[in-house]
Amino acid sequence: MSRRFRPWRWLLLAVLVLLGVTFAAGWYLLAGSRARLEGKLRVAGLTAPVEITRDASGSVTIEARSRADATYAIGFVHAQERWFEMDLMRRVAAGELAELVGKAALDSDLDIRRHRLRSVAQAAYAALTPRQQQVVDRYRDGVNAGLADLREKPWEYFLLGSDPKPWRSEDTSLVIAAMYLDLHGHGHDTRELDIARMRAALPGPLVDFLLAPDPDWEAPITGTLSHPPVIPDASVFDLRRVPATAAIPAADTSSRSDRYPGSNNFAVAGALTDSGAAMLANDMHLGLRVPDIWFRARLRYPDTSAPGGIRDAVGVTLPGTPALIVGSNGQIAWGFTNSYGDWMDWVRVTGDPADPSRYRVPGGWAAIEHHAERIHIKDAPDRVLDVQDTRWGPILANDTDGTPLALAWIAHYPRAYNLGLMQLERATSVAAALELAPTLGMPPQNLLVADREGHIGWTIAGNAIPLRAPESEPQLPMDGSQASGTWQGWVAPAQYPRVVDPAGGRLWTANNRTADGAALDLLGNGGHDLGARAQQIRDDLAAHGAFTTGNLLDIQLDDRAVFLTPWQRLLQDTLAGARDPALRQMRELTASWRNRAAPDSVDYRLVRAFRDEVHRLVLAPFVARVRARFADFAWPYGGGNAEAAVWSLLRDQPAWLLDPRYKSWNALLQDAARRVASTLGTRPGGLAARTWGEVNPARIRHPLSPALPRFLTHFLDMPDEPLPGDANMPRVAAPGFGASERLAVSPGHEAQGILEMPGGQSDNPLAPYYGAGHADWVDGRPTPLMPGPVKWTLTLLPKSP
Incomplete structure (x- = not known):
C-alpha cells in the first residue's frame, strides 16, 4: 500500500514546492515595488539635500532648502507610493486606459477621447510661463526618479502584463483634467439636455414648478431665499385630460439611485x-x-x-x-x-444644407474640423475615432429637434x-x-x-x-x-x-x-x-x-436625519388606522424616530424608502410623458430634484396633477407605503431586519479588485463595514462614496488639528502602514493633522556634477 501511494506523495510535495516558489516569487516582486523608506540616495535634479521622513502611519514630511527641491521630492514620493493611481488618472483623462487594461476600457476611452484632453493638456503646458514650466518639469523629474528607484515595477503592472511609461510634463495637467471630469459629470451635460427635453414635452410653467428650488431647505451664505414654487392650474396642464402613457416600471426602493453631491467646508x-x-x-x-x-x-x-x-x-x-x-x-x-x-453649455450647430462640412457662425460660415483620434487597445487592433470639432467644442449630442449640439466646456x-x-x-x-x-x-x-x-x-x-x-x-x-x-x-x-x-x-x-x-x-x-x-x-x-x-x-460627523423628519411624520399619518399587518408593522417600526442614519437603524431606512417611492409615484406621469418622446430621458440631476414640487402637491393636493390611477393623494401615499412594505418585507427577516447598514456598506476597493479572486481582494480592500450617514446631512456616505478627508484646523495651531482619511497612504499591501488611519476614519476618531514621531528617514542627495 505504501508503495502504491508513494508517487502521490511526491506529486503532492512537488505541488507544495511549486506553490511555495510561486508565493515566494510573488512576495519578492510585491516587496520590490515598495517605497524606499530609509537610507541615502543620490539623484539627478536636486540642488541641495532633502530629508524625507515618515511616521508610523506613513505620513510624509519633506524638509528642503527650496520649494523647487521640495517639488522634486514630493514627485519622488508620489511615484514610489502611488504610481499606478497617478497613471490611471492621466490615462482616464486622456482616453488611453484601453492601452493598459484592454477592451474593457474601450467605451470609456471612446467617450472621453472626444474631448481631446491630452491635446488640451499639451497646449496648457505650452502656455505656461518658463518659470511655471520649470515647476512642472521639476515635479516630472522627481516622479520619474522615484519610479526608476523601485527595485521592481509597481506590482499592478505584473498582473496587467504591462510596463509603466515615464511621466510627461503635460501629464500633470491631465490629472487636473481628471478632476474636471470627476466634478463635472464626466464631461456630459446631461442635466441641460434633460431640461431641454422636459421643456419640449411639457408646458413651461409646469417644468418651472417641477424644477423649482426649495426655500424651506436653502441656506445661502449671502442673499435671500428662493420664492415658493407656484402650482400651475388646470388650464396649463391637466392629467385627467391628456392621453394616458405607459407607466414607469417600479423602482427598487432599496437602490441608491439619487446620488447627491457631498462636500462640506465651514469656518x-x-x-x-x-x-x-x-x-x-x-x-x-x-x-x-x-x-x-x-x-x-x-x-x-x-x-x-x-x-x-x-x-x-x-x-x-x-x-x-x-x-x-x-x-x-x-x-x-x-x-x-x-x-x-x-x-458647460450646449451650442446648436446649424449646418449648411449645401455643404455639410461647414456650419453657421455669427457673420458667416466655419468649417467643421475632423480629428482622427487613434486609441490603442491592449491585445487588439487600434480603433480610430473621428471627432467633429467646432469653435465651441466637439459635437456630442442632438437637440430635441435633431440639430447637432457642440459642448462648450471650460475644461476644453x-x-x-x-x-x-x-x-x-x-x-x-x-x-x-x-x-x-x-x-x-x-x-x-x-x-x-x-x-x-x-x-x-x-x-x-x-x-x-x-x-x-x-x-x-x-x-x-x-x-x-x-x-x-x-x-x-x-x-x-x-x-x-x-x-x-x-x-x-x-x-x-x-x-x-x-x-x-x-x-x-x-x-x-x-x-x-x-x-x-x-x-x-x-x-x-x-x-x-x-x-x-x-x-x-x-x-x-453629524448623521442626524433632519431632512427626513417631515417624511417620518407623513408616513405615520399615512399609516394611521391601517389594517394590513405589514403596514401596521411598518408604522410600529417607524413610530420611534431615532433621527439618525445609523447602520442599525430600521426606521431610517423605511422612511427613506417611503420618500423615494412617493417621489417616484408623484413624478411618474410627468416622466412618462417626456420618455414617450425621448426614451433615454432621466430626471435632471441636481441635489433637491423635485422636493419642493412634491411637497407642494402633497400639501395642496391638486386633482389635475394627480396620476389618474389614484382616486386621491392619500391613496397614492398608501400605495407608496404598501410598495415599500411589499418589496422590503419579503426579504429574509422581514421589515424588522431591514437596517440602513444593509444597503450602506463602505465598499472601498482597490481599482484591480473586480478582476482578482476574492481571497486576494481581502488583502487589498478595506473592510466592507456598514457606515453611518447618507445624503442631505453633513456625514454623506454611500457605497464607495464619502468623505475623502476630514480636516479641522486653526492656522498657527496645527498641533491641535485633525485630519482623517480612508484607505491609507500606500498602494502596496506589504507597506508597513497599508490602510493605516482607515479605522479612525470609519469610527470618527480624531487623527492628528501633524505627523507623529519619525520612524523612517530617507535623504535624497544631489548627484555630483
Whole structure:
C-alpha cells in the first residue's frame, strides 16, 4: 500500500514546492515595488539635500532648502507610493486606459477621447510661463526618479502584463483634467439636455414648478431665499385630460439611485475660538478607493514671509501634481467644495444644407474640423475615432429637434490649467488668498479661508468662469449662429463674489446655492444641492458659541436625519388606522424616530424608502410623458430634484396633477407605503431586519479588485463595514462614496488639528502602514493633522556634477 501511494506523495510535495516558489516569487516582486523608506540616495535634479521622513502611519514630511527641491521630492514620493493611481488618472483623462487594461476600457476611452484632453493638456503646458514650466518639469523629474528607484515595477503592472511609461510634463495637467471630469459629470451635460427635453414635452410653467428650488431647505451664505414654487392650474396642464402613457416600471426602493453631491467646508472667526485665530473644517466627498485619492504631506522650506523664516505647510496633496490641495501653513488654512456653477453649455450647430462640412457662425460660415483620434487597445487592433470639432467644442449630442449640439466646456480651454494653487501655501492672510482665487487653473470651487488673525472669507476659486450674454438662457442650448448665443469671454477677477468676516462670524458651503442676484447670474446653476445639508451645518454652527477642532469634527460627523423628519411624520399619518399587518408593522417600526442614519437603524431606512417611492409615484406621469418622446430621458440631476414640487402637491393636493390611477393623494401615499412594505418585507427577516447598514456598506476597493479572486481582494480592500450617514446631512456616505478627508484646523495651531482619511497612504499591501488611519476614519476618531514621531528617514542627495 505504501508503495502504491508513494508517487502521490511526491506529486503532492512537488505541488507544495511549486506553490511555495510561486508565493515566494510573488512576495519578492510585491516587496520590490515598495517605497524606499530609509537610507541615502543620490539623484539627478536636486540642488541641495532633502530629508524625507515618515511616521508610523506613513505620513510624509519633506524638509528642503527650496520649494523647487521640495517639488522634486514630493514627485519622488508620489511615484514610489502611488504610481499606478497617478497613471490611471492621466490615462482616464486622456482616453488611453484601453492601452493598459484592454477592451474593457474601450467605451470609456471612446467617450472621453472626444474631448481631446491630452491635446488640451499639451497646449496648457505650452502656455505656461518658463518659470511655471520649470515647476512642472521639476515635479516630472522627481516622479520619474522615484519610479526608476523601485527595485521592481509597481506590482499592478505584473498582473496587467504591462510596463509603466515615464511621466510627461503635460501629464500633470491631465490629472487636473481628471478632476474636471470627476466634478463635472464626466464631461456630459446631461442635466441641460434633460431640461431641454422636459421643456419640449411639457408646458413651461409646469417644468418651472417641477424644477423649482426649495426655500424651506436653502441656506445661502449671502442673499435671500428662493420664492415658493407656484402650482400651475388646470388650464396649463391637466392629467385627467391628456392621453394616458405607459407607466414607469417600479423602482427598487432599496437602490441608491439619487446620488447627491457631498462636500462640506465651514469656518468660524477668531472671536469664537480660545486662541483668537479663525478655524476651518473641510471634508471633500468623492468616490472612494484604495488607496485614497489624497496623500498626506508636510512641506518645510525657507520662506521669508513665513513665521521664523520657514514655511511649514501641512495637508493633503494630489498625486500627479506638486500642490498642497487643502491644508494649513501657520498663517492661513484653506479648503474647497465643488461649487456646482454652470461650467458647460450646449451650442446648436446649424449646418449648411449645401455643404455639410461647414456650419453657421455669427457673420458667416466655419468649417467643421475632423480629428482622427487613434486609441490603442491592449491585445487588439487600434480603433480610430473621428471627432467633429467646432469653435465651441466637439459635437456630442442632438437637440430635441435633431440639430447637432457642440459642448462648450471650460475644461476644453488651456487657460483652465495651471499650478497657481501652489501659491496658497505661501499666502499670509484671508485677503491675500482671496486675491489669488481668480487666477487658479482648476475646476471652479467654493474656497473658504481662515487666518491666524481671526478673519474668514469665501469666494470662487478658478480662472475660467464663462461670461454669458444677459439675454441668454443658460439652462437651454445656445444658438451658435447668433453673437449673443455663445460665451462672451471670461468673468473678470473684480466681478468674483466674496464674503469676508460676516457679522455672525460663521461661513459654510455644501455644494448648495451660496449667493443670489448678480452673483448667481455670473456663476449659474449646474445642479446645486438642495441645501438641507448646508442648512444643518449652518444650524450646527449657530448652536455653538465657542469652538474647538473637536466641535468642527462633530459637525462633520453629524448623521442626524433632519431632512427626513417631515417624511417620518407623513408616513405615520399615512399609516394611521391601517389594517394590513405589514403596514401596521411598518408604522410600529417607524413610530420611534431615532433621527439618525445609523447602520442599525430600521426606521431610517423605511422612511427613506417611503420618500423615494412617493417621489417616484408623484413624478411618474410627468416622466412618462417626456420618455414617450425621448426614451433615454432621466430626471435632471441636481441635489433637491423635485422636493419642493412634491411637497407642494402633497400639501395642496391638486386633482389635475394627480396620476389618474389614484382616486386621491392619500391613496397614492398608501400605495407608496404598501410598495415599500411589499418589496422590503419579503426579504429574509422581514421589515424588522431591514437596517440602513444593509444597503450602506463602505465598499472601498482597490481599482484591480473586480478582476482578482476574492481571497486576494481581502488583502487589498478595506473592510466592507456598514457606515453611518447618507445624503442631505453633513456625514454623506454611500457605497464607495464619502468623505475623502476630514480636516479641522486653526492656522498657527496645527498641533491641535485633525485630519482623517480612508484607505491609507500606500498602494502596496506589504507597506508597513497599508490602510493605516482607515479605522479612525470609519469610527470618527480624531487623527492628528501633524505627523507623529519619525520612524523612517530617507535623504535624497544631489548627484555630483
